[in-house]
Amino acid sequence: MAPKVLVSDKLSETAVQIFRDRGIEVDFRPELGKDKDKLAEVIGSYDGLAIRSATKVTEKLLENAPNLKVVGRAGIGVDNVDRVAASKKGVIVMNTPFGNMITTAEHAIAMMFAVARQIPEASASTHAGKWEKSKFMGVELTSKTLGVIGAGNIGGIVCDRARGLKMKVIAYDPFLSEEKADQMGVEKVELDTLLKRADFITLHVPLTDSTRNILSRDALEQTKKGVRIINCARGGLIDEEALAELIKSGHVAGAALDVFAVEPATDNPLFGLPNVVCTPHLGASTTEAQENVALQVAEQMSDYLLTGAVQNALNMPSVTAEEAKTMGPWIKLADHLGAFIGQMTDEPIQEINILYDGIAAEMNLDALNCAAVAGILKASNPDVNMVSAPVIAKDRGMKIATTNQAQAGVFEGYIKIIVRTDARERSIAGTVFSDGKPRFIQIKGINIDAEIGEHMIYTTNEDVPGIIGTLGHTMGKHGINIANFTLGRKESKGEAIALLYVDDAVPANVLEELSGTGLFQQVKPLQFTLG
Numbered sequence: 001m002a003p004k005v006l007v008s009d010k011l012s013e014t015a016v017q018i019f020r021d022r023g024i025e026v027d028f029r030p031e032l033g034k035d036k037d038k039l040a041e042v043i044g045s046y047d048g049l050a051i052r053s054a055t056k057v058t059e060k061l062l063e064n065a066p067n068l069k070v071v072g073r074a075g076i077g078v079d080n081v082d083r084v085a086a087s088k089k090g091v092i093v094m095n096t097p098f099g100n101m102i103t104t105a106e107h108a109i110a111m112m113f114a115v116a117r118q119i120p121e122a123s124a125s126t127h128a129g130k131w132e133k134s135k136f137m138g139v140e141l142t143s144k145t146l147g148v149i150g151a152g153n154i155g156g157i158v159c160d161r162a163r164g165l166k167m168k169v170i171a172y173d174p175f176l177s178e179e180k181a182d183q184m185g186v187e188k189v190e191l192d193t194l195l196k197r198a199d200f201i202t203l204h205v206p207l208t209d210s211t212r213n214i215l216s217r218d219a220l221e222q223t224k225k226g227v228r229i230i231n232c233a234r235g236g237l238i239d240e241e242a243l244a245e246l247i248k249s250g251h252v253a254g255a256a257l258d259v260f261a262v263e264p265a266t267d268n269p270l271f272g273l274p275n276v277v278c279t280p281h282l283g284a285s286t287t288e289a290q291e292n293v294a295l296q297v298a299e300q301m302s303d304y305l306l307t308g309a310v311q312n313a314l315n316m317p318s319v320t321a322e323e324a325k326t327m328g329p330w331i332k333l334a335d336h337l338g339a340f341i342g343q344m345t346d347e348p349i350q351e352i353n354i355l356y357d358g359i360a361a362e363m364n365l366d367a368l369n370c371a372a373v374a375g376i377l378k379a380s381n382p383d384v385n386m387v388s389a390p391v392i393a394k395d396r397g398m399k400i401a402t403t404n405q406a407q408a409g410v411f412e413g414y415i416k417i418i419v420r421t422d423a424r425e426r427s428i429a430g431t432v433f434s435d436g437k438p439r440f441i442q443i444k445g446i447n448i449d450a451e452i453g454e455h456m457i458y459t460t461n462e463d464v465p466g467i468i469g470t471l472g473h474t475m476g477k478h479g480i481n482i483a484n485f486t487l488g489r490k491e492s493k494g495e496a497i498a499l500l501y502v503d504d505a506v507p508a509n510v511l512e513e514l515s516g517t518g519l520f521q522q523v524k525p526l527q528f529t530l531g
């Protein structure tokens, strides 16, 4: 059946066409972004949800979305998506980080001009037939200092354009290296220096716990008298009440705001103040940007739903279409190894160490890690997937470490998982044979060569005569067909293991019968999801 996508915001219809061309069923219902109840009613049947900023993807909405696999944001900011809730539900959240960056940077520059020359007020006054030439005295941008808070994709373009306008550009961004700042021709400064020196301040950071209220009352009071402030990033970055008071007192000469703490903004302390230029979150609203983001989000979501390729996801490592194909058997192997550990372990796991050898070490290890951890966690929660696994593992306090090494043995490559609990250490290794089938090659240090089946039995025992006979006879007596039988031992008469791959699930009474022979320390039924 074709995957189904719902578009619940005003995306360019290019997105709809792309979904259809890729064979995806799509419903274009932009009115639903503003109607959370109706959206919750219909979301249940969709595999994908394509949004802009109006749709709020809350935990409650996700509870009504059992089939949802991907949320695609046609744009940059995902603060309207509960990412933690999405991750826990195994829903990928992706955005289009580059599609609207030029457009938004241009809006910030336009807003800077508008507030420097009071263009909106002058325009309204002229339209009203007043000729208030002397009322609208502006300031030049040339030689002024622009303080950029957040010099990432959009902030970086703003820096470039501002330098073209012959402004002096200073930037505050803890993640900006001195070297990069030099290349950009900007001076990297601390926030308090930026506040004191800038004639114009423009914000280009995401809204996070560390940036919320970054222009607080205290920060705004440190600014240079006559400063003008531009925000085309996110509402919530500025204390709006404090800004309004500082504009009224004349300390701040003007502000240009595209984004507000509460949106849609119908009432705001800054509305109606002189030289406050406002636009209704138009930063990304150009034909070019909307085409870019619609096209990109539809391609990315289609790729994921149809091929498993992951691009620009915020809660899952990227996997190219090529990787999704070539790594498929290795991802399956990592999942099976994890599933073995998960089913064998019923006490809390403290540490998961994953060793990648040979060709496995050259693959996309982030994706393999997610698969291995998902395999482990699925034993206690079958809904866990590669997206939700790292979040759940972190919630449970599990430490995950990886090691990679060049080919060390006879296999071209292998993966080994070692898990530590309070009580013990458990390990399993596996490889992928040239037929593309994953195999277990070692359990707790004992070498084996076990084909993996949907239903298996794992036993631990001493290496004594009668094990093969007892296992074979018991299965035969109960009409259970053995597809593959693997034995391994540490040394003659020492610690030994057996893995049976059987055609059907083994009933409890048969397992009890085996345990009752006294030959086995452990008889454990296992299940693996093939395919």
Ligand SMILES: NC(=O)c1ccc[n+]([C@@H]2O[C@H](COP(=O)([O-])OP(=O)(O)OC[C@H]3O[C@@H](n4cnc5c(N)ncnc54)[C@H](O)[C@@H]3O)[C@@H](O)[C@H]2O)c1
Binding pocket: 075, 076, 077, 078, 097, 100, 101, 104, 149, 150, 151, 152, 153, 154, 155, 172, 173, 174, 175, 176, 204, 205, 206, 207, 210, 211, 232, 233, 234, 258, 259, 281, 282, 283, 284, 285
């Ligand atoms: N108005 C609009 O329509 C519109 C359109 C697109 C993007 N945006 C918003 O613009 C903002 C920037 O987007 P981007 O694509 O440039 O993001 P980005 O991730 O490329 O850049 C953000 C920068 O902020 C920096 N940063 C993070 N925390 C910081 C902190 N505490 N202090 C200072 N700097 C910090 C990061 O190091 C990074 O360089 C986002 O909030 C995004 O949602 C708004």
Ligand SMILES: O=C(O)[C@H](O)COP(=O)(O)O
Binding pocket: 052, 053, 054, 074, 075, 076, 077, 078, 100, 281, 282, 283, 284, 285
């Ligand atoms: O983060 C973004 O991409 C912008 O805020 C654009 O939001 P919009 O798609 O709702 O215009």
